[in-house]
Amino acid sequence: MPDRQPLPPPSPIATEEDAANAPSFDRLPLAAAMLENLRRLGYLTMTPVQAESLPLTLAGHDLIAQAKTGSGKTAAFALPLLTKLNPRRFAVQALVLCPTRELADQVCREIRRLARAEDNIKILSLVGGSTMRPQMASLEHGAHIVVGTPGRIMDHLQRGSLNLESLHTLVFDEADRMLDMGFLNDMVFVARQCPGKRQTLLFSATFPDGVEQLARQFLRQPRTVKLPERHEADKIRQRFYEVSGENRLEAVARLLEHYRPVSTLAFCNTRRQCRDLLKVLRERGFHALALHGEMEQRERDQVLVLFANRSCSVLVATDVAARGLDIADLEAVINVDVTPDPEVHVHRIGRTGRADRNGWALSLASANQRRRVDDIARELGTQVEWHDLAELTAEAGGTARQPLLPPMATLQILGGRKDKLRPGDVLGALTGEAGFSAAQVGKITITEFHTYVAVARQVAEAARRRLSEVGIKGRSVKVRILEIPDETRPETASRANASLRRKPKP
Ligand code: ADP
Numbered sequence: 001m002p003d004r005q006p007l008p009p010p011s012p013i014a015t016e017e018d019a020a021n022a023p024s025f026d027r028l029p030l031a032a033a034m035l036e037n038l039r040r041l042g043y044l045t046m047t048p049v050q051a052e053s054l055p056l057t058l059a060g061h062d063l064i065a066q067a068k069t070g071s072g073k074t075a076a077f078a079l080p081l082l083t084k085l086n087p088r089r090f091a092v093q094a095l096v097l098c099p100t101r102e103l104a105d106q107v108c109r110e111i112r113r114l115a116r117a118e119d120n121i122k123i124l125s126l127v128g129g130s131t132m133r134p135q136m137a138s139l140e141h142g143a144h145i146v147v148g149t150p151g152r153i154m155d156h157l158q159r160g161s162l163n164l165e166s167l168h169t170l171v172f173d174e175a176d177r178m179l180d181m182g183f184l185n186d187m188v189f190v191a192r193q194c195p196g197k198r199q200t201l202l203f204s205a206t207f208p209d210g211v212e213q214l215a216r217q218f219l220r221q222p223r224t225v226k227l228p229e230r231h232e233a234d235k236i237r238q239r240f241y242e243v244s245g246e247n248r249l250e251a252v253a254r255l256l257e258h259y260r261p262v263s264t265l266a267f268c269n270t271r272r273q274c275r276d277l278l279k280v281l282r283e284r285g286f287h288a289l290a291l292h293g294e295m296e297q298r299e300r301d302q303v304l305v306l307f308a309n310r311s312c313s314v315l316v317a318t319d320v321a322a323r324g325l326d327i328a329d330l331e332a333v334i335n336v337d338v339t340p341d342p343e344v345h346v347h348r349i350g351r352t353g354r355a356d357r358n359g360w361a362l363s364l365a366s367a368n369q370r371r372r373v374d375d376i377a378r379e380l381g382t383q384v385e386w387h388d389l390a391e392l393t394a395e396a397g398g399t400a401r402q403p404l405l406p407p408m409a410t411l412q413i414l415g416g417r418k419d420k421l422r423p424g425d426v427l428g429a430l431t432g433e434a435g436f437s438a439a440q441v442g443k444i445t446i447t448e449f450h451t452y453v454a455v456a457r458q459v460a461e462a463a464r465r466r467l468s469e470v471g472i473k474g475r476s477v478k479v480r481i482l483e484i485p486d487e488t489r490p491e492t493a494s495r496a497n498a499s500l501r502r503k504p505k506p
């Protein structure tokens, strides 16, 4: 995007004023050596998630905490687990599940720093992508704390190289991302191997149904910590554009051309408007999909997979259809029409500017909708910024711009949970010998019968060929690219989406 601001390095403490009012660790029931170590690490005051959760977790409660990246989660779960740890007992007493190797390594490093107050605490990282044998050897030497990805932890449990009998703390870190990565079954398997008498802590930036279910299943009378989203508003940059009736839908295309967001949610007030907008966007070559109430569940799921894994640039939806939709990482929300209800507006734009990134909230209003915008400004308690469509990058006229393409494409594999496919299997089949880098593989979604793998658009065909030729775990698989055909001229949203189900032309 042209004028996106570079982000400052994440800091858990937002301002000096916050820091001055923030509570100190001294008020917590922590050993003197631990307090001293925290001071040495520069942990002078608690971050909000630490201040809210530590009194509860140190008292032994299970916890569900909503907290985003950079909020200081590691200490929020590491302090209670370290406090309970008996270093003289050579057994795994705490297990932290993380979505990726990088996050697991990061958590491991941070716990090591926090554990310095005590000698000889062994913390082991068990993640996929490295060979099993050295990990097994390390386990034989004994570890007090294990941090790892669900798939690899499950492998160790199945081979009997990891024993969780002495475990007293189980942590799900970034639970929503673990679910995004298709780890649900592995997480359930691992949690079931833990002793019933334990403390369970769950951290997640968002709360889709899956996370709630997981919490219901594995936490006991959990306390909940939810931090107000007060800092989020600063990250949403809001602009209003005046349009006339005729140019409204064209204006959406121009906004996309100009701001070039990777993922955009476009809100319409009516289903009819959704349909018309989808048509306009498709005709101009955008990879757009619609979500509406009449869709069957399977189709809805597929649309959401493509949008969430960045294989689709624009999702067009009404408020009703978008209800319950939980997708982080939206670069932009476009209000194709301002809503009459200011609260709905605030809710809509709150879907961007999350996860420590800036987001655009772009709204189109006709002259006679100015009153609605005034209501919104009142609700937000701010002035709104009006901009002129003429400021937007001129279309086609001069230098032809590259079309806005999504960075990823989706491979659909026939085979899913029923066939015991796991994210690690798919990742393994593409990386390593196959020659694709982990960075070229995106989100992996496994449903009962299908697996959806996002891969970098440029290598999609090569990745498809590779999987078709070599298979996964020695089994051959049927793979196709699940694409949105460019030249579709849909009569209705539903028919446009229906083309998803057809095999695209090679
Ligand atoms: P999260 O897991 O929520 O993304 P981390 O636990 O990794 O966040 O913390 C982010 C950064 O902030 C780390 O560098 C950590 O050392 C630092 N940090 C965490 N809590 C505090 C604190 N109370 N005071 C100062 N720095 C902190």
Ligand code: MG
Binding pocket: 070, 073, 074, 103, 107, 173
């Ligand atoms: Mg973390």
